[in-house]
Amino acid sequence: MKYKLSMSITLVVITMFLGCHNIPGKHTEQPYLIVLSLDGFRWDYPEKAYTPTLDSLANAGSRAESIIPCFPTKTFPNHYSIATGLYPDNHGLVLNNFYATDLKREYSVYKRETVQDGAFYGGTPIWNAAESNGIKSATMFWVGSAADINDSKPSIWMEYNKQLSLDSRIDTLVNWLTLPENIRPHFIMWYYYEPDTQGHIHGPNSPQVIEEIEKLDDFLSQFFTAMRKLPEFDKLNFIITSDHGMSEISLEREIFIDHLVDTSLIEFVDGGNPIMNIKAKEGKTDEVYQMLLNSGTNLKAWKHGQLPDHLNYGKNIRTQDITVVADSSWSIGFSWQKYDGKGTHGYDNSIRDMHSIFYASGPAFKSNYLHPQFNNIDIYPLMGRILDIELPANDGNMDNVIEILKVN
Structure with a gap:
């Protein structure tokens, strides 16, 4: 059941997001963009749980009705599609685990040596495009970011560590964003594995998933509270999204x-x-x-x-x-x-249960704006526009997301 958010909490959180944000024009200084993916966060989970932070984020910023993932609606193909704007057929991560006939080698999400092997990855990840345009990038556990792809990597990257606490993840971002300007990342992509795990074990309609969604909403509140204390807060743009949804199975x-x-x-x-x-x-x-x-x-x-x-x-x-x-x-x-397990994903991407979330806030985005559903590959040109960089040819379409921006 969805509860009404109290007026006092709403005003406080909206004020945090709105701050003194200026409307962006042509950038006179490097913009900031922070992209968070919450694995397996189905589009309708916020309707089932108490999510005051996400509700306030939607009021202060922009939200999409849903995001259409790429097929197959699996974790690694879709995270890399968001990062490159390419369908899995075009970037090469066709499943989480597969035999690459062209390389005569197996790719497995469970083998660090393959996950970090750039030969498996096609396209130009957004962090490499940003770096080549002089924007320092940092990643925390985003698919592909630990690999040398076309002899390039983000300035800061981390090997996957599922055990890293939520508090430590927030602290890491705070540390990155308080580095000296000459080494500070202006573009960050980070990842967290829930609510996917709970969805697989208990099913998307379970009380355990609802509990996890509410825990994640509290985590987001802590994250934005930490961001609000930064001197650069009014310049920060945020995107919260996911790779896919979840279907009930038996x-x-x-x-x-x-x-x-x-x-x-x-x-x-x-x-x-x-x-x-x-x-x-x-x-x-x-x-x-x-x-x-x-x-x-x-x-x-x-x-x-x-x-x-x-x-x-x-x-x-x-x-x-x-x-x-x-x-x-x-x-x-x-x-x-x-x-x-009682939940899974990977189905036809036209099935609504496979769709995920999109929330955005910051000086680049409209306030209190609901956007129709769009494809997750469209996030790539959207990120490029916010960062004010040229991107290589891709499968995304900026026209599908242009209305999210204050200045388009």
């Missing part, structure tokens, strides 16, 4: 691939529930594909290069021979696997 809606297909015809499978890319044994692609088509179950299958246009996926060599995706709230796997 053991009653489970499909076993080995019950549909002769697995002796399969070389290997990338991915997992609810999306898999299948590499068939030589000459067996059509046979495996027909078995999947004839199954009559709650899944869809396409051969390489034949996925629907709206998915913008399946032409990269790393997506293998066949892509299989479960219908919304259904699960796919193999009978020998055990998965007892």
